[in-house]
Amino acid sequence: MLNTNSPSILRDILQIVSDIKNDLFIFKKDPSIKEIGVADVKAEVLLLKKANEVTIKINVVYKLSDGLFKTLSFLSISHFADNLSDLHVSEASTHDISQALAHWFSFCSEELSGRVTEDQWAVLNAPHRRYVFLAMQTWTLQHSNVPTVSINQEPGCERPLEVEMMLERGNxxxxxxxxxxxxxxxxxxExxxxxxxxQAGRHIDRxxxxxxxxxxxxxxxxKARSDPYGPNSKETVCIYRPTWIRIMTETASELGVQIRPLTTYTAIDNRSDxxxxxTTHGEVLEADxxxxADGLHSAVRELLFPDHPPLTYSGQLSIRWMAPGAQVDPESWYTSSQGRLSFYWLPENLxxxxxxxxxxxxxxxxxDEVRLRFTKLLDSFSAPALKELRSRxxxxxxxxxxxxxxxxxxxxxxxHRGILIGDAAHATTSHMGQGGGMALEDSVVLAQCIRDSSSLEEAFGGFMKRRFERVSTVVNASVQLSRLEQQEDWSPQERMVYRGKAMAAISAPY
Structure with a gap:
C-alpha cells in the first residue's frame, strides 16, 4: 500500500539510487568498455504512468571506448495511484525497492563476472545502501492557476493560458x-x-x-566593495542545488502545477496562430x-533559430567540489599561477x-585528468584555509x-509563438555570478509582459526591451573578465574595478 504520510516516492528513489556511479565505474574485461571514471556512468530513473499504474525503471548506462553509451540493464517496479501527486512509499515499500535493487545487482553480476570484485559486490548488495540518482531527466510543468489573458483572440474568447514548462534534460x-x-x-x-x-540556505549580509x-x-x-548589489538589495542566499530543486518543485506543486516527468518532444510546429x-510519447499538444528554458545546449534554440551563432569557448575550465565538513575561514577568492578558487560553507555541512x-x-x-588539475591547484596554495581543504x-x-x-x-x-529565456538565449561564464539570476529575472519579466499586454507581439517585444541591454551587460562583462584573467600580466585591481562597474550597472531594477 502507498502511504501518503511518507516522503514522496521521488525522494525515496533519489535516496535509494544515490552512489551507483561510485560502485559501478570499473568494468575490466569487456574490450569495448574503456577505463572510465564515475562521470562516465549514469543511472536513469523513469516514472511512466499509464492509467493508475506507475512503473519505475532504473537503467544503468556506461560509456564505450568509442564514446557511445549503452544501457546495461533495468529494474521495473510498479505502484498504483490515482495520480502522480499521490505517489508516496511506506518504509516497507522502500525496503522492497532496496531488495529489488539488490536482486537486480545479483542478476547483473553474472554479466559482470570478473569485472567487479567480490568485495565490491558485497558493498553493492549491502542492506540500506544508498544509490545515487544521475538521471537525464525532463520535467514538464502544467500550470492551470494563472491569470486569464487574451492573446490574438477575438473579444469575449478569453481563456486561461496553459503554460508548459520543460526543464533541461540533466541531473x-x-x-x-x-x-x-x-x-x-x-x-x-516575486x-x-x-x-x-x-530559510534553507546560507544567507550573507552586505x-x-x-x-x-x-x-x-x-x-x-x-578588497571588494562591501555592498556590491546596492543599499536596497536583499541578502545574498547561497543554496545547495538539490535543495534549490526541491524548493522549486514544492513551490510549483503548491501553486497547482502538475509535474509530469520525462516528457520531451520530437517536433515543434511554431506558427503565428x-x-x-x-512529445516522445506520441502525444500532440496545442499551446499558445x-x-x-533548456539551457546552454538548448534544443528549442536549434528549432527556433537554426542559423543561430555557435557557442563560443572562453578558454577557461571550471572544476567544482563539495567538501564535507565544518566551515573554513576566511572565505574568499584565492589566486595562484594554476588558477583561482573560492569557497563557502552550506548548512548541509558542505x-x-x-x-x-x-x-x-x-x-x-x-x-583522472580532472583530479590532477584540481590537485595541482590546491597544492599551489600555502594559505591555512586552503591547506585545511586540501586535507579533506x-x-x-x-x-x-x-x-x-x-x-x-x-x-x-x-x-512566432516560441521564445527563449535564460541560458538558452544568453549563457555566460560565472565571472559575474549572475547567470542563474538573469534566468530568474527573465521568468518574472516575461510573466509580467504577458500579463500586461494585449497581444503576443507586444508582450514579446516588451520583454526584449527590458531584458536585452541588461543581459548583454552581464554576458559582455563576464567575457571581458575571463579574457583579462588569461593575460599574463593581468591586474587583480583592474579586475575588481571592471567587475564593480558592471555590478553597479545591473543593480538597477529589472
Whole structure:
C-alpha cells in the first residue's frame, strides 16, 4: 500500500539510487568498455504512468571506448495511484525497492563476472545502501492557476493560458551550489521562492568579504566593495542545488502545477496562430506559447533559430567540489599561477569550492585528468584555509568539471509563438555570478509582459526591451573578465574595478 504520510516516492528513489556511479565505474574485461571514471556512468530513473499504474525503471548506462553509451540493464517496479501527486512509499515499500535493487545487482553480476570484485559486490548488495540518482531527466510543468489573458483572440474568447514548462534534460540533483543575489533575489521573492531559500540556505549580509581576492599565502591583494548589489538589495542566499530543486518543485506543486516527468518532444510546429508540440510519447499538444528554458545546449534554440551563432569557448575550465565538513575561514577568492578558487560553507555541512583554470582548448577531460588539475591547484596554495581543504581531498571525492562556453543571441529571442529565456538565449561564464539570476529575472519579466499586454507581439517585444541591454551587460562583462584573467600580466585591481562597474550597472531594477 502507498502511504501518503511518507516522503514522496521521488525522494525515496533519489535516496535509494544515490552512489551507483561510485560502485559501478570499473568494468575490466569487456574490450569495448574503456577505463572510465564515475562521470562516465549514469543511472536513469523513469516514472511512466499509464492509467493508475506507475512503473519505475532504473537503467544503468556506461560509456564505450568509442564514446557511445549503452544501457546495461533495468529494474521495473510498479505502484498504483490515482495520480502522480499521490505517489508516496511506506518504509516497507522502500525496503522492497532496496531488495529489488539488490536482486537486480545479483542478476547483473553474472554479466559482470570478473569485472567487479567480490568485495565490491558485497558493498553493492549491502542492506540500506544508498544509490545515487544521475538521471537525464525532463520535467514538464502544467500550470492551470494563472491569470486569464487574451492573446490574438477575438473579444469575449478569453481563456486561461496553459503554460508548459520543460526543464533541461540533466541531473537536477548534481552536487553544486547556486547564489541568489542583488535583483535576482527580488525576482525570487516575486516567484514566492526567496523566503524558502533564505530559510534553507546560507544567507550573507552586505559586509561579507568573500569577494576579496587573496594570494597563495592568504594575504589580501584586492578588497571588494562591501555592498556590491546596492543599499536596497536583499541578502545574498547561497543554496545547495538539490535543495534549490526541491524548493522549486514544492513551490510549483503548491501553486497547482502538475509535474509530469520525462516528457520531451520530437517536433515543434511554431506558427503565428499557435504551437503544436509532439512529445516522445506520441502525444500532440496545442499551446499558445512555447518557452525554451533548456539551457546552454538548448534544443528549442536549434528549432527556433537554426542559423543561430555557435557557442563560443572562453578558454577557461571550471572544476567544482563539495567538501564535507565544518566551515573554513576566511572565505574568499584565492589566486595562484594554476588558477583561482573560492569557497563557502552550506548548512548541509558542505564547503562548496568553485575554481577557474586556464584551458586553451575545449576538450573532455577524464576523471583522472580532472583530479590532477584540481590537485595541482590546491597544492599551489600555502594559505591555512586552503591547506585545511586540501586535507579533506582524497582519491574518492567527486569533482564536477565544465568547459566555459558563452552565447548571446541577437535581438529578438522569439519567433512566432516560441521564445527563449535564460541560458538558452544568453549563457555566460560565472565571472559575474549572475547567470542563474538573469534566468530568474527573465521568468518574472516575461510573466509580467504577458500579463500586461494585449497581444503576443507586444508582450514579446516588451520583454526584449527590458531584458536585452541588461543581459548583454552581464554576458559582455563576464567575457571581458575571463579574457583579462588569461593575460599574463593581468591586474587583480583592474579586475575588481571592471567587475564593480558592471555590478553597479545591473543593480538597477529589472
Amino acid at each position: 537536477p540533483a548534481e552536487g553544486a551550489s547556486i547564489g541568489v543575489s542583488g535583483q535576482a533575489a527580488n525576482a525570487a521573492e 516567484l514566492g521562492l526567496y523566503e524558502k531559500l533564505f 559586509s561579507y568579504s568573500a569577494l576579496d581576492l587573496r594570494d597563495t599565502d592568504g594575504d589580501i591583494i584586492s 499557435g504551437v503544436t508540440v509532439t 506559447i512555447v518557452i525554451g 564547503v562548496y569550492i568553485a575554481s577557474v583554470l586556464h584551458a586553451p582548448e575545449a576538450k573532455h577531460l577524464s576523471a 581531498f582524497d582519491q574518492h571525492v567527486e569533482l564536477i568539471a565544465r568547459n566555459y562556453y558563452w552565447i548571446l543571441l541577437p535581438d529578438p529571442w522569439f519567433r
